[in-house]
Amino acid sequence: MFFEKNNYENEEAIFEKAGVPFIYPYYRETKDAVDQAINNSLPQTIALNDIKGIIHNHSNWSDGINTIDELADNLIKNNFEYLVMSDHSKTAAYANGLSEERIKEQHIYIDKLNQKLAPFKIFKSIESDILNDGNLDYSDEVLSSFDLVIASVHSNLYMSEEKAMQRLMKAIENRYTTILGHPTGRLLLSRNGYPINHEKIIDACVANHVVIEINANPHRLDLDWSWIPYALEKDVLLSINPDAHSIEGFYDIKYGVLAAQKGGLTAQRNLSSFNLEEFEDYLKKTKAAKNI
Numbered sequence: 199m200f201f202e203k204n205n206y207e208n209e210e211a212i213f214e215k216a217g218v219p220f221i222y223p224y225y226r227e228t229k230d231a232v233d234q235a236i237n238n239s240l241p242q243t244i245a246l247n248d249i250k251g252i253i254h255n256h257s258n259w260s261d262g263i264n265t266i267d268e269l270a271d272n273l274i275k276n277n278f279e280y281l282v283m284s285d286h287s288k289t290a291a292y293a294n295g296l297s298e299e300r301i302k303e304q305h306i307y308i309d310k311l312n313q314k315l316a317p318f319k320i321f322k323s324i325e326s327d328i329l330n331d332g333n334l335d336y337s338d339e340v341l342s343s344f345d346l347v348i349a350s351v352h353s354n355l356y357m358s359e360e361k362a363m364q365r366l367m368k369a370i371e372n373r374y375t376t377i378l379g380h381p382t383g384r385l386l387l388s389r390n391g392y393p394i395n396h397e398k399i400i401d402a403c404v405a406n407h408v409v410i411e412i413n414a415n416p417h418r419l420d421l422d423w424s425w426i427p428y429a430l431e432k433d434v435l436l437s438i439n440p441d442a443h444s445i446e447g448f449y450d451i452k453y454g455v456l457a458a459q460k461g462g463l464t465a466q467r468n469l470s471s472f473n474l475e476e477f478e479d480y481l482k483k484t485k486a487a488k489n490i
C-alpha cells in the first residue's frame with residue numbers, strides 16, 4: 199500500500215502522544231507556535247463573532263453600490279453595533295471622491311440617520327488619499343470634522359522604498375490619521391505592494407497612536423499576517439476592515455479573520471472587535487493624546 203495506515207485516530211491523538219497541547223491548523227505556520235503550546239501560552243486568537251463593528255466602507259456617495267441606509271440596515275439585522283462610513287476623498291475623482299461640500303451634506307445625512315437608528319451608530323469617516331508628498335488631501339479644518347480618518351495610498355503606487363516610506367511616515371505623523379489603510383497597496387496575484395520597512399511603519403504607528411488596517415478584501419489581505427507577531431510585540435492596534443463597496447463586501451471580513459488567525463491576533467488587539475462604547479472611548483482617548 200502506498201500510504202501506511204497510521205495508528206492515530208485523529209490529530210488530537212498525535213499531539214497527545216507528543217505531549218504537546220493541541221495547536222489549531224491555522225496557527226502552525228511558525229516554530230514559535232510549538233514553544234507557545236509547550237509553555238501553555240497559545241494566544242486566544244480572534245474569531246468571526248468577535249467583530250462588533252464594520253470599519254472602512256464605501257457607499258454610493260463615492261464608488262460603492264449601496265446607500266448608507268442599506269448598509270446600516272444590513273448590519274443592524276446582523277447584530278453589529280456600528281458602521282464606519284469612509285467614502286473616497288476628493289483626489290480620487292475616478293471613484294467620485296467627496297468634495298468638501300459633499301462631506302458637509304453627508305455629515306448632515308448621517309446625523310439624521312443616527313437619530314433614527316440609535317443605539318446603532320454610523321461614524322463619519324473618509325478614506326483620505328495620501329498625496330505624493332505624504333500630505334492628506336483635505337485641510338486640517340475638514341479633517342477635524344470626521345470621527346476618524348483612514349489614510350491610504352491610491353496613486354503613484356510604483357515607487358522606491360525611500361519614497362514610499364517618506365509618504366507613509368508623513369501620513370502616520372499627521373495627527374488626524376486614525377488608521378493606516380492597506381499599508382503596501384498590494385493586490386494579490388496582480389500587483390506587488392510598494393516596498394516598505396514594516397518594522398519602522400509599525401514602530402511609527404505605535405508612537406503616533408495610529409491603528410494599522412488588515413484589509414480583509416481577499417485581493418489585499420494587507421497588512422500581511424506574517425507581520426502580526428511583530429505588531430503584537432510592539433503593542434500596536436490592528437483592525438480587520440472589509441473595505442466593502444457593497445453589502446456583499448461585508449462578508450470579506452471572514453478572510454481577514456482567517457488571515458489574522460495565522461498571525462495569532464487576539465480580539466483585544468483588533469479595533470473592529472471593540473464594542474460601541476469601547477470604540478467611542480478609543481476615539482476620544484486618541485484624540486486627546488493627539489491634541490485634537
Ligand SMILES: [Zn+2]
Binds near residue numbers: 325380
Ligand atoms: Zn483604498
Ligand SMILES: [Zn+2]
Binds near residue numbers: 325
Ligand atoms: Zn477603501
